[in-house]
Amino acid sequence: MAARTGTESDTELVARAVADLARQTAFPVAFGGLERDGAIVVTATVGTRTRSLQGLVVHATRGLGGRALVEKRPRLALDYRTSRNITHDYDRAVLGEGIATLFAIPVLVAGTARGVLYCGTWSEVPVGDMIARPAFAVADALGSELRIRDEVERRLALVPRTAHVPGLDAATREELRESYAELRSIASVVTDMQVRGRLENLERHIAAISNEDGGRIPEYGIALSPREIDVLSRVALGATNAEIASGLALKEGTVKSYLQSAMGKLEASTRHAAVAKARRAGILP
Structure with a gap:
């Protein structure tokens, strides 16, 4: 998994995606970040009541987002507190925010997971197509922007x-x-x-x-x-x-x-x- 050094532009890009995620899914809480050295660093949050999620570092395979990162597919914890399908390394941050249902969507660029976006609620809520489809669209749009930036940097390096x-x-x-x-x-x-x-x-x-x-x-x-x-x-x-x-x-x-x-x-x-x-x-x- 290739690491990417975050820049101010990347941070702003993630912030826009997180804001779009909250707006388009109507989930009250959204957050996310890009992958750095095998871990997701949360750089943007929307709708949070506390600061427990800001700056959270989610390592590969750990927690819901860590699984989404390595498996390259969305992961859902309908009842995060009692879920047996994830490690609970980040309970202090997630439950500290009061999140009950959490949905994690990987951001894919050319088949590589480059980040994870999350949306959550403070009460248990099913995640159907009305929520999943716009969430996937936001993650795809972010992946496309990152791919474009990669290509720009590659072309810049090639030109005398x-x-x-x-x-x-x-x-x-x-x-x-x-x-x-x-x-x-x-x-x-x-x-x-x-x-x-x-x-x-x-x-x-x-x-x-x-x-x-x-x-x-x-x-x-x-x-x-x-x-x-x-x-x-x-x-x-x-x-x-x-x-x-x-x-x-x-x-x-x-x-x-x-x-x-x-x-x-x-x-x-x-x-x-x-x-x-x-x-x-x-x-x-």
Whole structure:
């Protein structure tokens, strides 16, 4: 199980997820945290009456959350106090909060449990689809955000940090262009403004260092919309309209419209000419 060092952004992300969990399940108590060195560190709580859960460290296999972490599946203690299916290492914190029913949902990223979200009540309450389904959706959304951040960090590590790298070979330049297209796709679903800002800076950096003319700034007063650039970046990789639509979660007709609009702005008669002009203008790498 890979450990992840928590950052302020991660803490804020978990806090938003915990707030969503409380709101969407209507359970009065929600809390959770990410995995660090084989344990869950609770960094966010909502609706608690005491501070007993804040900062709680739940080790793998221990308690309800520890089991959810290692088994990678939700775990339920309908009557936490009398449950025989878990260890009771954390009774002081959980029962100290007065929780009767506790539901733990692992946060999965590429098959790895990266955190656990909990929701609980002060009286025994069955957990049916009306509660479980939105809880799963919140955990899935958090897992998706973490996956996106992982990919951003991976791409950041791969991109040269110099302003311009002269004489890039064809394979390296193509790899940079693939990274650019993927980052455009990631940026379209990122909600964290700090991460989105880093992505935008990285996109400009890639466009500059891979430009064969030395990374000049956009010219001709051409202003393409973000989606037009998304579509052109994938056209540059040889993708068909259908493939672009699938990759960007758009309708094929919408992709065609964006492409035609970009071609008009670039005064290009073909998709390939549009890509070439966008590269000369410094819009694409």
